[in-house]
Amino acid sequence: MGNRFHSRNPGARSHGKSCKGKKRYPTxxxxxxxRRYxxxxxxxxGTLHVYVCRFCESWHVGNRTGSSQSK
Incomplete structure (x- = not known):
């Protein structure tokens, strides 16, 4: 498994295929x-879903797209 959080900066932009450009969070x-903020x-x-991405293994806030959806 890869590193669960690749940056020291919470909210850093991710570089995965399905989550490219989305901010990622450590927990x-x-x-x-x-999301509350x-x-x-x-x-x-309704547009702000909290989910863990299967590609970069970080948490995202927003719409699930592509391979980041849990099945």
Whole structure:
């Protein structure tokens, strides 16, 4: 298995195929905090899913796309 979190900077942009350009977070709790913050700033909660990416093994907030979807 690869390194679960590849950067020291929480919220660093990922470089995976299906998650290219999405921000990645080290833990589920951190990602949930980001989701709550975005909702408080006016984002629609229905578009902000917290999930672990199967490609880069980090947590993302947003829509699941491609191979990052859990099946």
């Amino acid at each position: 589920r709790e951190y990602a949930l905090g980001v 975005r909702i408080s700033r006016g984002a629609w909660a």
